[in-house]
Amino acid sequence: MSKSWQCPFCSHHAIIGTGNISSGNLSFDDGNKYGKLCLRLETITCPNPNCREFTIESELRELKKTHPSYVFGNTLSSWKLRPQSSAKPLPSYIPTAIKEDYEEACLILNLSPKASATLARRCLQGMVRDFWEVKPQNLAKEIESIKDEVEPDTWEAIDVVRKIGNIGAHMERDIDQIIEVDENEAGLLIGLIEMLIEEWYISRYNRQQRLENMKQLGQDKDIQRRMKVKPVTLE
Ligand SMILES: [Zn+2]
Incomplete structure (x- = not known):
């Protein structure tokens, strides 16, 4: 089988x-x-x-x-x-604090969805602040402030998670406050974080790498061209 x-x-x-x-x-x-x-x-x-x-x-x-x-x-x-958890391996360029919150949120998901969701929300806030450089406020306001920055699909995904269960209602509160959530809701938050890491950090990194490669290729071509047009000195 x-x-x-x-x-x-x-x-x-x-x-x-x-x-x-x-x-x-x-x-x-x-x-x-x-x-x-x-x-x-x-x-x-x-x-x-x-x-x-x-x-x-x-x-x-x-x-x-x-x-x-x-x-x-x-x-x-x-x-x-x-x-011990279903945390996906994250690339080394993801900030350590975000990585740690994500991994711990995954690790504790089955044992304590409440603690997992609290960590996941802190992780989400860390990402919004780090990636979008937003002014620290509460999580709902911080997310609201990036509404025009993110793709409509991404915003919709965040919005769906906000609407499901109790998470939406609690996003307005301080992130350190412990909230009541079940395993499914906490799992949805983790899924959202994985999607945002992919869409924000990994896409940006891949784009930078592609641009870097193109720049390098351009420089190589430039060197080749200059070598070719080197004037030939007559004997
Ligand atoms: Zn393997």
Whole structure:
């Protein structure tokens, strides 16, 4: 059996087959109040020759008795053991404070959506201040002040997140204030941050690189041209 997979270490997309995946099941009962359960452990190794990192995930599932054996029932819990969060690897030119807030927001998402959302909002504010150089106010006003600067699609995405759940209502408040959010809402904020990092920082960097390459190419051509027109001295 094969499945499509994206490596959390190098972002490489791959089809994972039996050669890159190992798993094991531990079933137990021991008179626990949930009945027969199965703890499943799975590791996947990245086939990218420059990476070869591996992930470890585990899940706890119910086992339902059917004749003559058992089948898997509901998943009761799941854990990411390595890496411990779904944070995407970010390039080194992203400011450290933004990177740290993003990674911590991802790390704590399942355990505490509230703490995750607080970190995600701080991360968003850090990005708005750093990238757009806006005057520090509260987050809602800061976002409002970049409305004419960002692409309408991007603004719409921010607006959708503002409208969903409680996040919109809390954006007006101070970012240090703890807010009540569920895992989905906190996950949406993380998704928004990933999109904005891509659209702002990564696009800007790629554009600068392309311009730099063009400039370099122009200079190289210029040197070549000058070498060609060098006057030939007659003997
Ligand atoms: Zn990889």
